[in-house]
Amino acid sequence: MSEHLLAAFVDASALVALADSGDATHAGAVAAYEQLREGGYRLFTTEYAITEAYELLRLSLGNDLARSWLAKLEIARYHLDEADIARAHHRLVTDDRLASRSLTDALNITAMERLGVHDAFAVDAGFPVDSIG
């Protein structure tokens, strides 16, 4: 991979923090997003993260704004294949570092590993970026 290519995975927590201006992390998330843009990063996420973020936004902002958010979302999505999913399941049941994490986290980490990406944009301190092999 070109040494010039910078990429970061965007976690559900960052998607929500950017959208919800009432959250305590909003301003920091906007600043971090601008830094990623200025830094030349390519940003991507997964349908799993989007599903998680959508459900959170339905709860916090209501159905109409959540739907509007989804319509405006233009970020690239990495689609995990069957091998990725099987690997994520295996990781979740065998890697103790993921013992308290969700299946969504395991799937997202697997996507990052598959793409060789080590940077994640998350505001939830629990995002297990140190589990990426």
Next chain:
Amino acid sequence: MSQSEQITVQEAARLLGRSTEQVRRYLREGKLEGTRIGGQWFIDRKRTETFRRDLSSPRAFLLEIAPARIADPLGATIGIGSGGRSDLSLGQAAYRESFRWRQRR
């Protein structure tokens, strides 16, 4: 930038096995770096060869993404609404808890 040979869009297209239109799109979207002189693109040959190798790797997905500086993929979603008092740094469970009253309605 290295002192490698500079090639044209036509030569890059041959190297990459893509159309010249596709190469120009890569350049416009910042996926492939080049220099525009007098309306014509010039691309570093070594960089083009690296790009070709990347296109056939599992990470080709990343190459198809325009840099966020250009694409601004989340810009339209920023501050789309305000849920009220919450703090996502405490985790998603805490965030959900902040809006539990809404679930009960």
